[in-house]
Amino acid sequence: MNRIRSAFENGKAFIPFITCGDPDLETTAKTVREAVKNGADLIELGIPFSDPTAEGPVIQGANIRALAGGVTTDKIFDLVRDLRADVKIPLVFMTYANVVFSYGSERFISTCREIGIDGLILPDLPFEERDEFLPTCRKYGIALIPLIAPTSENRIAMIAKEAEGFIYVVSSLGVTGMRSEIKTDIGAIVKVIRENTDIPCAVGFGISTPEQAAKMSALSDGAIVGSAIIKILEKYGKDAAPYVGEYVRSMKEAM
């Protein structure tokens, strides 16, 4: 069994997203360890992409800073090798299709297996295109984590039925970023998911406060937070790790 399941066995899962290399890889390593110490159940590690079309300004900024700092896919693989010396929770990569494709799908995905990555989230890879990477992911036991959006409607059942790892439920229209209010009927989406699979699902996009995390995870199996964490990294730079840790604890406690 893929270790992702274990992230959902300790109450509701809190899933932080961290862009690797923002502002540098040492800070990323420290921040990941702080997040683990403070209750993160699974971590999404972002491999930066030059043109992240699903991201709002905050995560776009993190991508630009990381790439400007000279981060590459190979350096991020080394970071994960280092983290895996002591980090036991599931880790997944979040990046764009071209980062995987251009590296060579087989080479990228087999390296994921070797270094202890459990899953892959590609926001520009919809259900219809999953065969680009799915056979290779299955070969190496890497979960290709699908996304379901507020506009998915008649597609939810189809996507849920074949889901692996967990399902990323996109809370709102538009790109990533903090929102004061989430208007989508998450309960209705989760209901259709439940009718079709027992794979866990977590809600992301727009969650920043403990209240939102509590509300969204009550409707599902967990909450994913990106922009709010990137904001802390943007503010504190190399000193951000303890602040992220504190934030993770406050979110996990609220859930």
Add this chain to the structure above:
Amino acid sequence: MSSSRGRFGIHGGQYIPETLMNAVIELEAAYNRYKDDPDFNRELNALLNDYAGRPSRLYYAEKMTRDLGGAKIYLKREDLNHTGAHKINNVLGQALLAKRMGKTRLIAETGAGQHGVATATAAALMGMECVVFMGEEDTKRQALNVYRMKLLGSEVIPVKTGTATLKDAVSEAMREWTRRISDTHYCLGSVMGPHPFPTIVRDFQAVISREIKEQLFEKEGRLPDAVIACVGGGSNAIGSFYHFIGDESVALIGCEAAGRGIDTFETAATVNTGRLGIFHGMKSYFCQDEFGQIAPVYSISAGLDYPGIGPEHAHLHDIGRAQYVPITDDEAVEAFEYLAKTEGIIPAIESAHAVAYAKKIAPNMGKDKIIVVTLSGRGDKDCAAIARYRGEDINE
């Protein structure tokens, strides 16, 4: 088993966020419903003819032919269309389709501003709201077109991310579409992006090659030996090629923007310097680094300053049916000036890339050969930038 749609060989597909999937599926269904619908086509043809000024002329460039001393050169005058470029062909089709789908708002990306102006024009004509995304760098290079769009009632949003050029404008338009789908149609300007856009835009631009074929048959009683067009995403080129793809004797030549040269980093020649990748909704060739980061490309031409190429072109390249040649800034500027002085026609700097290649090959071809060069747009918008390139500062 793959359920991927919209492939040209290995290229194409729909690599987009899940949020947009139902929107492109709905668009494909609407297009399939209306593309052969007599009422839809009657309305579109009336607009193309009475509003946009089609058919565009096929002009025999006699002085240029004599000067080069080889093949006979015809110019397909898309620059004479209303709004000054081929972009209007596609936009009128998509805007009509969007209206049939009940959409009230158009969004678009633009590079040189020609597609933005065409979209703003169609929106004004059809009473739709319009928002155009344009790289901040391009709003400076093409200030006149920014003003035209505003005059036509559109909002123009300067995009400051990345290289602040066409690719960033596409990214931002895609982001906007994921934010607001129900009333909004993304009027994509080239034969790129996710399926069904490369097919829809090609079909609306195919009028160019249909007319070339008829007009040349009337004038010469035969097919051309070569058709030459500039390629960024590749909409005027695919429009110029489409009805000749089955005619193996016709050489199809796309001219890519080489910028300062394909041996430099300041280039936008995708087929000549890029490699296979996945970006902006499609699998195709892209300028990128070894880790798949999209390259910050460069060309003097804002309309060709794009790191990718439409999937059907990538396929025509793979199977050897079309060839894609690099043309530098210097060559394009020289051709821009040449056509102005020789024929009294100022071409868009994009189209000047095609003129430049015709200049190269015509002298080596026999006088019994025929080349058709598509002038995708007119060059008024470029005069200030070319003057600057030549070290002259003029007030726009």
